[in-house]
Amino acid sequence: MNMTNEIHDVLIIGSGHAGGMAAKMLTEAGIRCLMLNAGPVADITRDAERLSASDLPYRGFRPPGHVDHIAQANEFNANVWVDEQEVPYTIETGQPYSWVRVRLFGGRSLFWSRQSFRLSDYEFKCKSHDGFGEDWPISHADLAPYYSRVERIFRVAGALDGPPQMPDGAFILDDDPWTPSMQRFINAATPRNIPVCKQRRALGVNGLASSVNLLLPDAEQTGNLTSIANAVVREITVDKNTGLPNGCNFVDRITRREMSVKARVVVLAAGTLESTRLLLNSGLANSSGVLGRYLTDQIYGAGVVASVPEARNRKGEKIMGGSAIVPRFRNIDTKSDKFLRGYAFNTTSMTGPLGARNFAAYGAELEKKLEEYYGSGFVMTIMGEVLGRYENHVRIDKDKVDAWDIPVLHIDTRYTDNEYNMAKDAVAVASELCETAGFEVLSKNEVPNPPGYSIHEIGTCRMGDDKKKSVLNKWNQSHDHKNLFVVDGASFTSGGWQNPTMTILSLSMRASEYLANEMNTGNL
Amino acid sequence: MKRRDFVRTLVSFFVAGKAAISQQQRVSDPTLPPPAPVPWFTGLNSRTPVPATELADHVATTELTFFTPLQMRTLTRLSDVLLPPLNGKPGAVKAQTPKFLDFLIGSSAEPRKKIYSGGLDWIEESAQAKYKTAFAQLDDNQAGELIKPWLRTWMSDHEPTELHADFINIAHDDIRNATVNSKAWNDVPSVGAEPSTQTDVYWLPIEPDVYGQNPAYAHTPPHVLAAPKDGQKMPVYSR
Numbered sequence: 188m189n190m191t192n193e194i195h196d197v198l199i200i201g202s203g204h205a206g207g208m209a210a211k212m213l214t215e216a217g218i219r220c221l222m223l224n225a226g227p228v229a230d231i232t233r234d235a236e237r238l239s240a241s242d243l244p245y246r247g248f249r250p251p252g253h254v255d256h257i258a259q260a261n262e263f264n265a266n267v268w269v270d271e272q273e274v275p276y277t278i279e280t281g282q283p284y285s286w287v288r289v290r291l292f293g294g295r296s297l298f299w300s301r302q303s304f305r306l307s308d309y310e311f312k313c314k315s316h317d318g319f320g321e322d323w324p325i326s327h328a329d330l331a332p333y334y335s336r337v338e339r340i341f342r343v344a345g346a347l348d349g350p351p352q353m354p355d356g357a358f359i360l361d362d363d364p365w366t367p368s369m370q371r372f373i374n375a376a377t378p379r380n381i382p383v384c385k386q387r388r389a390l391g392v393n394g395l396a397s398s399v400n401l402l403l404p405d406a407e408q409t410g411n412l413t414s415i416a417n418a419v420v421r422e423i424t425v426d427k428n429t430g431l432p433n434g435c436n437f438v439d440r441i442t443r444r445e446m447s448v449k450a451r452v453v454v455l456a457a458g459t460l461e462s463t464r465l466l467l468n469s470g471l472a473n474s475s476g477v478l479g480r481y482l483t484d485q486i487y488g489a490g491v492v493a494s495v496p497e498a499r500n501r502k503g504e505k506i507m508g509g510s511a512i513v514p515r516f517r518n519i520d521t522k523s524d525k526f527l528r529g530y531a532f533n534t535t536s537m538t539g540p541l542g543a544r545n546f547a548a549y550g551a552e553l554e555k556k557l558e559e560y561y562g563s564g565f566v567m568t569i570m571g572e573v574l575g576r577y578e579n580h581v582r583i584d585k586d587k588v589d590a591w592d593i594p595v596l597h598i599d600t601r602y603t604d605n606e607y608n609m610a611k612d613a614v615a616v617a618s619e620l621c622e623t624a625g626f627e628v629l630s631k632n633e634v635p636n637p638p639g640y641s642i643h644e645i646g647t648c649r650m651g652d653d654k655k656k657s658v659l660n661k662w663n664q665s666h667d668h669k670n671l672f673v674v675d676g677a678s679f680t681s682g683g684w685q686n687p688t689m690t691i692l693s694l695s696m697r698a699s700e701y702l703a704n705e706m707n708t709g710n711l
Numbered sequence: 712m713k714r715r716d717f718v719r720t721l722v723s724f725f726v727a728g729k730a731a732i733s734q735q736q737r738v739s740d741p742t743l744p745p746p747a748p749v750p751w752f753t754g755l756n757s758r759t760p761v762p763a764t765e766l767a768d769h770v771a772t773t774e775l776t777f778f779t780p781l782q783m784r785t786l787t788r789l790s791d792v793l794l795p796p797l798n799g800k801p802g803a804v805k806a807q808t809p810k811f812l813d814f815l816i817g818s819s820a821e822p823r824k825k826i827y828s829g830g831l832d833w834i835e836e837s838a839q840a841k842y843k844t845a846f847a848q849l850d851d852n853q854a855g856e857l858i859k860p861w862l863r864t865w866m867s868d869h870e871p872t873e874l875h876a877d878f879i880n881i882a883h884d885d886i887r888n889a890t891v892n893s894k895a896w897n898d899v900p901s902v903g904a905e906p907s908t909q910t911d912v913y914w915l916p917i918e919p920d921v922y923g924q925n926p927a928y929a930h931t932p933p934h935v936l937a938a939p940k941d942g943q944k945m946p947v948y949s950r
Binding site for chain 1: 766767768792793794795797798811815818819820858862863864865866867868869880883884885887888889892893894896897903904905906908909910911912913914915916917
């Protein structure tokens, strides 16, 4: 039952970076948008308070049973993640997956780490470079103007020091000198042709680079945006005469009242796997048969923790500090026989305490070590590309539903030797660099975290020129339904070592401008 | 707050409100006492004092729910060895860490339970085999002989998976974190590199208990709450 019978210009499902950007671009072009978000609005002045773990019943530990697969969860933030009992998902036996979700208004844009990189043509044209997978239907040159606009909105800080595999952008320039510990690391890396660059991070406003503070206010100011919270979309509806999407049915998550809305165009921005789940549950956009296929993300977790000896015993004040990004250096000019593609290192020279896990000691001996090594830590962790494979996919689990009787997602994905070999290589290189720099390696790990952990899931609704091998065209538009767009990470043709947020934002901006133009010229 | 309590509170709120309005309407009757200057509920505002409460964990006791008495004795000794009182800071035992772990591990997933149960049984058997005495009775050196071969360094949420090393290192990490985040530890200022009790922004449950609204979903547990709503009373103030 639609009580108003109003037909909106565009229905946007999801309010994170992708949905927020779509709302901003479309409303500023004079298009009336309706945004639905599955969860509530978070107001930190009302919903949060500063507390000590000693005043919490679980002493800061993650409360068991509700967010068990979210490594990032603890007792402080347990209520911001999607409850796995409320919205469960299923996996293949022995193939764990960490699906980390936020349904608050603004989604995961409220909590991301703000690392901000562009993809390069080593990613966009990956097949042309090494023969694996598919090239994207666009290149860096196509997306570069949008990257620049996004970088200005999000106030990305960085240096213009990127090699071709890490294109520079419209940055707030970081010209701080390297600290001595970082310089020693650079001196170890340079002879090995391993580039070390300044980190690139969105400053946002007051440290927040979210949809709720950088995108949605602009959309709301136009007067063209209507938003509904706690609207759990059940399915996209279709006009029986045209076969085109024409709105959606949703359930109010609090009252459980079934509702529906109508729109001329539907834009999906619910987050990679939720957008794909919605399409699968709606039976749309899958003439290619690849909807749900080519799920990928990044390997995290492998790395090295070292100590700079000269900085121990509180002598590190003038030695330590700073961070760097080591962009992918494997399989650029040379070719590894162990794996395709490559990985980056996040590198941090620490000024604070080192964790107790870095010492095989306990009691008084451990406390002595922690005091001695305080402020001397040097940490390298990887972000590695995961190959997009047809068999890594999601589908609907017909035997299980969520709290609103919506069929859940079944995730069937795993890493292969390519990813495991990449992680081993990374740890060997990191150890070698640290030792060459004169650092003591304290602990290392060469086993990647389970898929999903990086919260960088992408693919499953990929774009391409060939509609038999892709779900979307180069404008994030469904090959099957011209008034259906998917503007989040689901649209990625393949991955990379880079945090995907800047690319999601730029794709959403580009697709939304295209859509606005199509609507304003009467093509849609 | 249970739904029926919520309804009861809501009803009494409106009854009280109606009574106050009724009093105002009768103000012209000179035989009646003068009404209260304002309806009582206007006193519930941002300046209303908020009662101070304690976490039940700080003042109450509880029964063991997961570990056997022997396992608890072993865990208590292990906790004391791995994190004894040092430099004025309380150790794990004074921080009630073993009892807390009985609660935490007892409500954790099965694999975690197995690591603890199996690990405690193993180290007790090892003590019996090597010293012919219970682990709880070993001195520090004897306990160290059993523990040290299994200590590992590790990072990035990758706990050791090797049998026995998994238990020793996971238990050490848990004992340490639970103790550092205890009230006993927090009450003593940290010095130097001694870890401090974690302080952070705590997010309250952001929406109502959706399952409480619909009996059809009563079988599904509600969100975990930081403080039991049942324990929170509506404050009463003298007028």
